[in-house]
Amino acid sequence: MTRSRLGAIVGVAESDLGVVGPDRTAFQLQAQAAKAALGDAGLTLRDVDAVFSAGGDAWSPTMAIAEYLGITPRWSDGTNLGGSSFDAHVGHAVTAIRAGRCEVALITYGSTQRSLRSRSLARSGEVRGPAQFELIWGLPLPVGAYALAATRHMHQYGTTAEQLAEVAVATRAWAGLNPKAYYRDPITIADVLASPMISSPLHLLDCCLVTDGGGAVVVTSEAVAASTRRAPVWVLGHGEAHTHLTIGSMPDLTVTPAALSGPVAMGMAGVSHADFDVVELYDSFTITVIETLESLGFCGPGEGGAFVAGQRTAPGGDFPLNTNGGGLSYCHPGMYGIFLLIEATRQLRGERGEAQVPGARLALVNGTGGVLSSCATVVLGV
Amino acid sequence: MSERPYPVPDRDTAPFWEGTLQGELRIQRCSACSRHVFYPRAVCPHCLADSLEWVVAAGTGTVYSFTEVHRTSEEFRAEAPFAVGLIELDEGVRLMARLDIAEPVVGMPVRVVFNRVSEDLSLPHFKEA
Numbered sequence: 001m002t003r004s005r006l007g008a009i010v011g012v013a014e015s016d017l018g019v020v021g022p023d024r025t026a027f028q029l030q031a032q033a034a035k036a037a038l039g040d041a042g043l044t045l046r047d048v049d050a051v052f053s054a055g056g057d058a059w060s061p062t063m064a065i066a067e068y069l070g071i072t073p074r075w076s077d078g079t080n081l082g083g084s085s086f087d088a089h090v091g092h093a094v095t096a097i098r099a100g101r102c103e104v105a106l107i108t109y110g111s112t113q114r115s116l117r118s119r120s121l122a123r124s125g126e127v128r129g130p131a132q133f134e135l136i137w138g139l140p141l142p143v144g145a146y147a148l149a150a151t152r153h154m155h156q157y158g159t160t161a162e163q164l165a166e167v168a169v170a171t172r173a174w175a176g177l178n179p180k181a182y183y184r185d186p187i188t189i190a191d192v193l194a195s196p197m198i199s200s201p202l203h204l205l206d207c208c209l210v211t212d213g214g215g216a217v218v219v220t221s222e223a224v225a226a227s228t229r230r231a232p233v234w235v236l237g238h239g240e241a242h243t244h245l246t247i248g249s250m251p252d253l254t255v256t257p258a259a260l261s262g263p264v265a266m267g268m269a270g271v272s273h274a275d276f277d278v279v280e281l282y283d284s285f286t287i288t289v290i291e292t293l294e295s296l297g298f299c300g301p302g303e304g305g306a307f308v309a310g311q312r313t314a315p316g317g318d319f320p321l322n323t324n325g326g327g328l329s330y331c332h333p334g335m336y337g338i339f340l341l342i343e344a345t346r347q348l349r350g351e352r353g354e355a356q357v358p359g360a361r362l363a364l365v366n367g368t369g370g371v372l373s374s375c376a377t378v379v380l381g382v
Numbered sequence: 383m384s385e386r387p388y389p390v391p392d393r394d395t396a397p398f399w400e401g402t403l404q405g406e407l408r409i410q411r412c413s414a415c416s417r418h419v420f421y422p423r424a425v426c427p428h429c430l431a432d433s434l435e436w437v438v439a440a441g442t443g444t445v446y447s448f449t450e451v452h453r454t455s456e457e458f459r460a461e462a463p464f465a466v467g468l469i470e471l472d473e474g475v476r477l478m479a480r481l482d483i484a485e486p487v488v489g490m491p492v493r494v495v496f497n498r499v500s501e502d503l504s505l506p507h508f509k510e511a
Contacts, residue, residue, distance in 0.1 A: 124455070125384070125385045125387060126390045127387045129392070133389070133395075133420075134478050136387050136388060137466045137478060137479070138457075138462075139449070140453060140455065144449055144451060147449035148448070148467075148468055150449075151449055151488065152447035152488065155489070156488075196453070197453075198452055248420075248468055248476050249421075253447055
């Protein structure tokens, strides 16, 4: 491949996923994943000189995980863009590596939200700052904000509940091929439409899971990657953007920040849409996938519903999407973006067994955070 | 049961909440670039001028989007299902509010009504115009 290599992903791993129990912590899960990812890379903790993290159970997640693991980094980045943070961290890591500020970057995330039952739909008591105009209505968040986007998309483009359901059904089919997935039994469009309404038009099965879990990704320079254990997966392009924090300030409820981050990442990589073999998009809700496909330019505005129809994105379809079963069916510990990177890396290494996309050489990852607030796009290749 | 969330007025937002108590929907307008601004803030997000003035909005607009909430937190559960919308005011800004409308439709013309929930707090809701 002649495309410019900005850096490499050389190690990936998940921690235990699903329901890990209330005696486990976000620190343990991150440590478990970090150890496994470094082992995957054939590197040691001593090699790590940069840490990247967001969320977790600490006010400073990078200081917390660095202390827990005994790392004294010379580069530390706790940028929090919500669920897309870790995808943005890849761009930040290769930028810092290319500037000579660090050489081996460890990106981690962990959460025990399921076991702690800490995921709440709304706030109570005093609401300060700009949030006081949105958190007082009983709108469940984040689902209610995505529901607002879905209603608008349906109104503007005629997108149907069945088309949204296509995403959930196809993603579940991929989960059926992933022994680590939380839900693996096939579902139908009728199942999605018959599942309880949460915030119209989104049903329960239009929504991602609430699970525990952690992940880690090791990013390094092309020079170090030449001697790691596994064949490197090259970072070829990256972009990030955010357009708002609160849903009331989203410029257009049908266009995500992927419209900004995508062209930057693809332009940097020198690739176009038809070049991708596999695509991993944050699927917090089914509408997220449809709007992201449009915003990235895989189809035109409003064409996302038709794009996913007929199980086009399912195993055997001509657009392999969310091949691990996604946040909808595999795992979703609150901030899912790190798992997109893990799956894309494994696909490009050709180690996904039954779920392997044959001959996958170029992958697109797009994380979305907040309420369609931030996106980070990463182009990976071998 | 947890406490129902309520806004804490601050230097940016107090005039808005004082307005709703008086039956006025107040928004900001930048005296430098003439654009309207919501939510209220200290500087104009269009031109960074700090000369935002308060004006009383007409209280009319259209439904930009909405959702009917079925599952929500404990303190709102008894009211479900209920509709929450994003309203595009005629002045060009968007705000979130409850819709007192049985079957809302995107694009539906709406007008503000005020729902006094306590001595200190009145919330803007929207009805079909």
